[in-house]
Amino acid sequence: MIASEPGGDALVRPVLLVDVDGPLNPYAAKPHRRPEGYETHRLLTPRWEAAERRRLTAAGLPGRPVKPLRVWLDPGHGPALAALPFDLVWATTWQEEANAFIAPVLGLPALPFIRWLSPRPEPEPGSGVFWKTPEIVAWAKGRAFAWIDDEITDADRAWVAEHHAGPALLHRVDARRGLTPDDFGVLERWAAGVPG
Numbered sequence: 001m002i003a004s005e006p007g008g009d010a011l012v013r014p015v016l017l018v019d020v021d022g023p024l025n026p027y028a029a030k031p032h033r034r035p036e037g038y039e040t041h042r043l044l045t046p047r048w049e050a051a052e053r054r055r056l057t058a059a060g061l062p063g064r065p066v067k068p069l070r071v072w073l074d075p076g077h078g079p080a081l082a083a084l085p086f087d088l089v090w091a092t093t094w095q096e097e098a099n100a101f102i103a104p105v106l107g108l109p110a111l112p113f114i115r116w117l118s119p120r121p122e123p124e125p126g127s128g129v130f131w132k133t134p135e136i137v138a139w140a141k142g143r144a145f146a147w148i149d150d151e152i153t154d155a156d157r158a159w160v161a162e163h164h165a166g167p168a169l170l171h172r173v174d175a176r177r178g179l180t181p182d183d184f185g186v187l188e189r190w191a192a193g194v195p196g
């Protein structure tokens, strides 16, 4: 574990792994009722454009222009995340595009991000374990982490408890509301209890 390495920095902080769709972009809110505090962005990222192009081509509409992705973001979330006692890391299918498209809107610097295996690995069938979970544990290498994501379940908590040696908080965020002050409170309290 990084925090206990001889001569290691005693101020190593836990990592906060940040998902975009759900915690920052409450995509599951009612389509025509943007949640309070959020602003609408229409983003044409290379990955979204390529996926939509494939979808349209498969649907027999190869010439149709790709519509940008509607994303709701709360500009208050950047400063609130930056103020937490964590090192921030993206854990999102946006990967490097989170730095190009999301971080600037929120006023965050470019952050490290987890590059997922491609094609996406499948955890044990029927286990209910989210595909990100084993990859996150492999990436963390025992370092303390909190993870905010709208797809976390108890199956993921059980998997992490069995496979990860360090402290971990798997905190599910409601994709209809995005991150709330309560979520930030949970993260702060958890970080305060992690041995430094």
Ligand SMILES: [Mg+2]
Residues within 6 Å of the ligand: 019, 020, 021, 022, 023, 149, 150, 151
């Ligand atoms: Mg998500």
